Every structure is written in structure tokens, then in C-alpha cells.
Amino acid sequence: MSEASTTATGISGRLLVMMAVSCALAVSTIYYHQPLLAQMASSFGLAPAQAGLISTLTQLGYAMGLLLIVPLADCRQPRRLATLAIATNAGALLACAAAPNFAMLCASSFVVGVTAITAQIIIPSLSSLATPATRGRVVGALLSGLSAGLLLARTVGGFLGAQGGWRSVFALAALVDVPLLIIVARSLPLATNQASIGYAGLIRSLGSLVREEPVLRLCAASGFMLFAAVSALWASLAALLAQPPYAFGPATIGLFGLVALLGIAASPGIGVLVDRLGARAMVLAGAMTLVLGMVFVAAAGHSLVWLIVGLVLIDFGNRGGLVANQSRIYALRAEARSRLNTVFMSAYFLGGAAGAAAGSYGAHRAGWIGLASVGALFAVLAAVINARTPRTADTTLAVERAGATHGPQGPRE
Structure with missing residues (x-):
């Protein structure tokens, strides 16, 4: 990233890259299992569909x-909070690797999810x-890191699972947490505008945000449906x-994660389109686009x-x-961005849990067509909910950007 680009975003290129890498390593721990589900079920004498419970709990x-x-x-330093979460996540991954039965694997997978944040x-x-005018671009770049984590987890997880079994994959994931811990401990910026509020008040304030911010409610609901699909x-x-x-093994299944390469390349451009x-x-x-994608998935059996x-x-x-929903919610209240993100992403991954359960049911009942029908229904509901979002939400983004670009001294050069 050039110096001009650094000035435009308000964030150094090196910092943005380091944090994108951190996002990739952090999120990968909740996706390593996906190409291994059939193998994991077989090791405990279960049907492949039953292993979907691991995805739901994660x-x-x-x-x-x-x-x-x-x-x-x-209200606490993000750097310290993140390092504690990473250390606990490594322990949970090791517990998955050593799980003596399916119940313990499920419990450990749940803890992996809790601490992979x-x-x-x-x-x-x-x-x-970031400056308001480029927040979508920065969020898009960080989401490129998230996508890289998805790619790493699904592809590497499938390959290593085929070579050394699914337990070796969880052991490796725990080792990956070590460089993540080092990067975050050294590079995540210290916060300077933290709120003075206790934990109980902090959690109660989430309800206040939901009640007072209709845009947040609608973004959370549409995000729930999109990720459920x-x-x-x-x-x-x-x-x-x-x-x-097909009768593919874990290594081949993991290769399907490579489709995320196109999305990784497109994420910064998507952020620009949002702006x-x-x-x-x-x-x-x-x-x-999700609905159209599900139409193609319905024909995947052929x-x-x-x-x-x-x-x-x-x-x-x-x-x-x-990218669009996150850019929209971050414009609501600068002093509560972590809590806004909490509400949105909690809904987003609750949608993931609901989608995992519904998708497993649809696939069990009607194969590819059942799966695609479930996914398309969730995507249509997301579109309906988004239609209720007031156009003033985009106006708020535009005003915030204009205020950052045209300050008291006039437009920035």
C-alpha cells in the first residue's frame, strides 16, 4: 500500500496487512472441521449427517x-482481551484433538467457537x-483476511485430514494460534477512547442499542439470513x-474452498462499491446473488x-x-462500535448455527435440491428484511463521509 493510500485510509499499510493476517488466522479455527465432518462421524460410528452438530455448536x-x-x-484494552481469547482457543483446539468421544468433541468445538472471536x-x-470515506475499503480489506482464513481452513484442513486424520488438523490449528498470539500482542493498536462502564452495564447496553437503533436491528436480521444461507x-x-x-474424500472436498480466492481478490473492490x-x-x-447461486447448487448432483x-x-x-451491513452499522455510534459489531455479528453467527441445522435437514431429506431450497429461502428473507431498511441509513454514511472530507479547513487535498 502506498503512502498516499495510507494517508487516505488513516491506517498504515503494514498495520492493515498484519491485522488482515490476524483475522485470517483467528477465523480459520472455526472452519477447519468442515471438510472433515464425514471422516469425524465415521471415527465415532455415526452417520455423516450427524456430524453437522459440530458445525452448529461451533x-x-x-x-x-x-x-x-x-x-x-x-471498556477493556482490545489487545489484552484478544490475547486471552487466543490462548484459551488453543487449549480448546487441543481438547478437540484429544476428544475420547463425540460428546466431548462437541463440547470442545463449542468452546473453540466461543474463543475464536x-x-x-x-x-x-x-x-x-479509518476515515469515514474509506471505512468500507478498510472493512473490505480485513474481510479479505477473513476469507483467506476460510480458504486456509477448508483447503488445508481437508488435505491434512486425508493424510493424518482429523485429530492432526485440530493439533495443527492449536499451533497456528501461537503466531497469531505474537502478532496481536505486538501489533494491535491500543485503544484510547474506552467507555467507563461495568460488565453488567455493558451487556445491558446491548439491549439499549437494539431498542434505539432500527438500522442495527434490520442489519442484524438480514445478516442472520444471509449467513444462514x-x-x-x-x-x-x-x-x-x-x-x-462423487464419493470424494476430505482432501478433495477441501479443495472446494479454493473458490474463496475470487472473493478474496474482490473484497476491497466490494468495499469501494459500498462506498x-x-x-x-x-x-x-x-x-x-445468493439466490442465483442456490439455483446452481440445486443442479450440483448432475x-x-x-x-x-x-x-x-x-x-x-x-x-x-x-461488507455493506458492517459499514452501515459502524456509522451509527463511534463510541460503541465494538458493541454494535457484537449485536450484528452475534445475529450473523446465530444465523450460521440455524443455517447449519436447517441445511443438514434439507440435505438429509432431499439432497442437493433440499439444501438449495433452504439456502434460497434464507436469502429471499434477507432481501425482504433489507427492503425495510430506511434509505436514511445510507444518507447517514454520506453525511459522515462528507463531514470528514469537508472539515472547517475545507476539502482535504
Whole structure:
């Protein structure tokens, strides 16, 4: 990133790269298991569909971590909070690797989700340093890191699972937490505008934000539906691909995560589109792209070409909706960005848990068509909810950007 670019965003290029890498490493721990579900179920003598419970509990745990831990970043140093979460996450991953039975694996997976929230501490922290006119660009760059974590987890997880079994993957994930801990401890900026509020008051304030900010409620609801659609797909994909006519193993299934490469490259551009076109239009476009992607997924039983096209569309649709919604909520209250992010991302990953359960059911009942029907329904509901978001939400973003660009001294050069 050039010096001009650094000045434009208010964040150094080196810091943005380091934090994007941190987001990638942090989020990867909740996705390593996805190409391994059929293998994990087999090791405990279970049907492949039953392993979907691991995805559901991991996503549910992540939502609980967002709800109960991330708000602390508004009144505690984000750096210290993140390092404690990473250390605990490593312990939970080791517990998964050593789990003697399926119940212990499920419990440990839940804790992995609870403590994998470092990226959601980093994103609002960096967002607060960005200029309003480029916040979408910064959020998009950090989400590129999240996408890289998805790619790393699904692809590497599937490959290593095929070579050394699923337990080795969790052990490696615990080791990956070590460089993450070092990067965050050294590089995450210290907060300077923290609120003076106790934990109980902090949690109560989440309810106040939900009551007082209708845009937050609608963004959270549409985010719930968008990620439910995505999670429905990925929680069921391994089980469907492990069955005829494909009968793929974990390594091959993990390769399907490579479709995220296109999304990673597109994320900064999506952020620019949000800045230019408005969040409301981008969320609608994202939801409709998801619906189209699910149409292709419905035909995946006949050709892998349709599945790959569907995966690409679904990744783009989810990414566009996520960047747009987060840019919209960060403009609401500068002093409560961590809590705003908590409400939004808690809803987002609760949607992931609901989608994982619903997708597993749909796939069990009607295969690819059942899965696609569930995902398309969630995406349509996201579009309907987004239509209720007031256009003034985009106006608020525009005013904030104009205020940052045209201050008392006139426009910036």
C-alpha cells in the first residue's frame, strides 16, 4: 500500500496487512472441521449427517463469544482481551484433538467457537482508525483476511485430514494460534477512547442499542439470513460430496474452498462499491446473488460445474452483504462500535448455527435440491428484511463521509 493510500485510509499499510493476517488466522479455527465432518462421524460410528452438530455448536459458540466477550473491547484494552481469547482457543483446539468421544468433541468445538472471536475485536478497532470515506475499503480489506482464513481452513484442513486424520488438523490449528498470539500482542493498536462502564452495564447496553437503533436491528436480521444461507451450504457440503455419485474424500472436498480466492481478490473492490453505491443496494444485490447461486447448487448432483458456479456466486453474495451491513452499522455510534459489531455479528453467527441445522435437514431429506431450497429461502428473507431498511441509513454514511472530507479547513487535498 502506498503512502498516499495510507494517508487516505488513516491506517498504515503494514498495520492493515498484519491485522488482515490476524483475522485470517483467528477465523480459520472455526472452519477447519468442515471438510472433515464425514471422516469425524465415521471415527465415532455415526452417520455423516450427524456430524453437522459440530458445525452448529461451533457457530453457536462463536455467537456466544461475540455476545459475551467482544463488548468488553469498548471498556477493556482490545489487545489484552484478544490475547486471552487466543490462548484459551488453543487449549480448546487441543481438547478437540484429544476428544475420547463425540460428546466431548462437541463440547470442545463449542468452546473453540466461543474463543475464536479475535477478528471481531480487530475489525471495529481498525474501523475506528479509518476515515469515514474509506471505512468500507478498510472493512473490505480485513474481510479479505477473513476469507483467506476460510480458504486456509477448508483447503488445508481437508488435505491434512486425508493424510493424518482429523485429530492432526485440530493439533495443527492449536499451533497456528501461537503466531497469531505474537502478532496481536505486538501489533494491535491500543485503544484510547474506552467507555467507563461495568460488565453488567455493558451487556445491558446491548439491549439499549437494539431498542434505539432500527438500522442495527434490520442489519442484524438480514445478516442472520444471509449467513444462514451460506452456512446451510458449507455444513452439508462434505456429507453430500462424500456420497455417490462423487464419493470424494476430505482432501478433495477441501479443495472446494479454493473458490474463496475470487472473493478474496474482490473484497476491497466490494468495499469501494459500498462506498459509492450505498449499503442498501449492495445488500439487496448480495441476497439476489445468493439466490442465483442456490439455483446452481440445486443442479450440483448432475455436474460439478454447476456446484462450482454456485459456490462462487454464494461467496460473492455473502461478502457483498457483509461488507455493506458492517459499514452501515459502524456509522451509527463511534463510541460503541465494538458493541454494535457484537449485536450484528452475534445475529450473523446465530444465523450460521440455524443455517447449519436447517441445511443438514434439507440435505438429509432431499439432497442437493433440499439444501438449495433452504439456502434460497434464507436469502429471499434477507432481501425482504433489507427492503425495510430506511434509505436514511445510507444518507447517514454520506453525511459522515462528507463531514470528514469537508472539515472547517475545507476539502482535504
